[in-house]
Amino acid sequence: MRPRVLISDQLSAAAAQIFSMRGVDVDFQPTLGKHxxxxxxxxxxxDGLAIRSATKVTAEILGAAKRLKVIGRAGxxxxxVDVPAATARGVIVMNTPFGNSVTTAEHAIALMFALAREIPAADAxxxxxxxEKNRFMGVEISGKTLGVIGCGNIGTNVATRALGLKMRVIVYDPFLSGERAATLGVEKVELDELLARADFVTLHTPLTAQTRNILSRENLAKTKKGVRVINCARGGLVDEEALRKAxxxxxxxGAALDVFATEPATENPLFGRPNVVCTPHxxxxxxxxxxxxxxxxxxQMSDYLTRGAVTNAVNFPSISAEEAPRLRPYVELAEKLGLxxxxxxxxxxxxxxxxxxGGVAELxxxxxxxxxxxxxxxxxxxxxxxVCAAAIAKDRGVVVEEITREAEGDYESLMRLRAVTSQGEIGVAGTVFHDGKPRIVRVGDIAVEAEFTPSMIxxxxxxxxxxxxxFAGLLGDAKINIATFALGRDSPGGSAMAIVAVDGDVPEEALAAIRRLNGVKRAAALRF
Structure with a gap:
């Protein structure tokens, strides 16, 4: 059955063609997201939902999306998108962080010019x-200091273009390394210094709890008198009432804004001022x-739905189409060891x-x-x-530790999983053989090799x-057919382990009888 994708926003018709060519059925309803x-x-x-900004993917929408596997945001x-709710439901959320970097950067530069030379008011x-030639006295861009808040893809594009305009560029970005700043030719500074020095301040950061109102009343007061503010990033980064007063x-x-706290922005405290330039996102x-x-x-969505590749996901590690086939058997092994x-x-x-x-450590x-x-x-x-497992484990206070190292034993690749509980530790290990099938190779301290089958004891x-x-006689009496029988022990007369593949489910009374056998320490029926 081919996967199905809904496009609920205005996307290029070429997107629908891509889906169809990649083996995905597509339903193009570009106004549905408004309702x-x-x-x-x-x-x-x-199975998939492709959107732009008009569709609001709320927890309620996600609650109705029983089949949904991926949301793709063109932008x-x-x-x-309620990303935590999507993650909790196991839905991957992708975006396209590089597709509009140049376009948005150019718009920020255009707004800076419009603001510096009062072009919209002069045009009107x-x-x-x-x-009114004498009314519109602008300022030059060349030689001025541009403060860039957020130096990701778009911020970097703005910075490099500003340098080409002979501006001095200072940047505030906690994640920008000194080496990267030097390579770009910009100066990395703290936020207070940027506010105090910049003639123009341009925002290029996502809207988070830390960045909301980053240009607050207090921070606007720290800016250089006569500063000009440009925001082409996200509404909510600027306290609009505080900016109006300033x-x-x-x-x-002056201020030039392409984004607003409430959109569509049919009214706003900044509208109607001669020193404000506004564009509709x-x-x-x-x-x-x-x-x-x-x-x-x-x-990206087609590759995920048809090949398992994950690209530009905001809530799951990226996996290329080339990596997916190599990862798949180890992903299967990991899930079964966890089970x-x-x-x-x-x-x-x-x-x-x-x-x-070994080899798995390189994946x-x-x-x-x-x-x-x-x-x-x-x-x-x-x-x-x-998709949601890591968040659920974190919510439950489960500590997760990852260690990678070179192969130390007989296996080219080996995965060990150890769980610490209030009643002790449980350790298992597994590998993937050349046939691509995952196998158990150790339980606790006992080496025992077995394939995973649907029903096991x-x-x-x-x-x-x-x-x-x-043990075998008891299974026979319970009419449980044995498919395979794997055995191991740590030493003669010590502890032993049996992993038995059986046909069909194991009745609870049979499992209880196994636990009553003399010498049994633990017995469990497993389903995979």
Whole structure:
């Protein structure tokens, strides 16, 4: 069955063609996103949802999306998607962070010029039949200091263009290294210094709890008198009431805004002022950018739905189409080892340790770890998958530890999973053989090799003569057919382990009888 994707916003028609060419059925309803109740009624039949900014993907919408696996946002911002709710439901959220970088950067530069030379007001005056040459006294860009708040893809593009305009560029970005700043030719500074020195301040940071109102009343007061502010990033980064007052007071000489706290912005405290330039969220609105982000989101979503590749996800590690086939058997191994431990454990898990040895250590272990957590939690929570597993584990206070190292034993790749519970530790290990099938190779301290099958019994017992006969006889009496029987022990007469693949489910009374056998320490029926 081919996956189905709904496009609920205005995307280039080329996106629909990409989906179809990649083996995905697509339903193009570009106005549906404006009607939440209609979207909620329709979303249950789709595996993917492709959107721009008009569609608001709320927790309510996600609650109706029973099949949904991926949301693709054609653009960089995902503030119109409830990402925590999507993660909790195991839905991958992708964006296209590079598709409109140049376009948005160019718009920021254009607004800076418009602000510096009062172009919109001068245009309106001239077209009204006036000739107010002396009224519009602008300022030069060259030689001025531009303060860039946020130096990601768009901020970097703005900075490099500003340098070409012979501006001095200072940058505030906690994640920008000194080496990267030197390579770009910009000066990295703290926020207070940027505010005090910049003639123009331009914002290029996402809207988060830390960046909301980053240009607050207090921070605007720290700016250089006569500063000009440009925001092409996100509404909410600037306290609009505080900016209005700073404009009225003359402390801020002008502002150019493409984004607003409330959109569509049909009214705003900054509207109607001669020293304010406003555009209706046009940062990404060029033919080239719209075509590019539409194509990118269609390609990314198609690759995920048909090949398992994860690109530009905001809530899951990226996996290329080339990596996906190599990762798949280890993802399967991780989930089954997690299921094994989750079904054996008789108490809540406090800590998980995952050790990757050899070739597997060179892969994207974050994705493998997510699958192990998913398997571990599934026996308790049922509705869990690798996308939401890490968040669920964190909410429950489970500590997750990852270790990678070179191969130390007989296996080219080995994965060890150790769970710490209030009643002790449970350790298992597994590998993937050349046939691509995952196998158990160790439980606790006992080496025992077995394939995973749909129904299994694992028994830990004392190594005593006659035990295997009594155990097998009990299974025969319960009419449980044995498919394979794997055995191991730590030493003669010590502890032993049996992993038995059986046909069909194991009745609870049969499992209880196994636990009553003399020498049995632990017995569990497993489903994979």
């Amino acid at each position: 939440p109740e209609k979207l909620a009624a329709a979303i249950g039949g789709y 960089i911002g995902v503030d119109n 005056s001239t077209q009204a039949g006036k000739w 404009l009225d007071d003359g402390h801020v000489a 046009l940062g990404a609105s060029t033919t080239e950018a719209q075509e590019m982000v539409a194509l990118q989101v269609a390609e 094994l431990v989750g079904q054996i454990a008789s108490a809540g898990v406090d800590k998980i340790s995952l050790v990757y040895e 994207k272990t974050k994705a493998i770890t997510a699958s192990a957590l998913s398997g571990l939690l599934k026996p308790i929570l049922q509705d869990v998958n690798p 694992v028994v830990s017992n004392e190594d005593r003569p006659g035990f295997i006969g009594r």
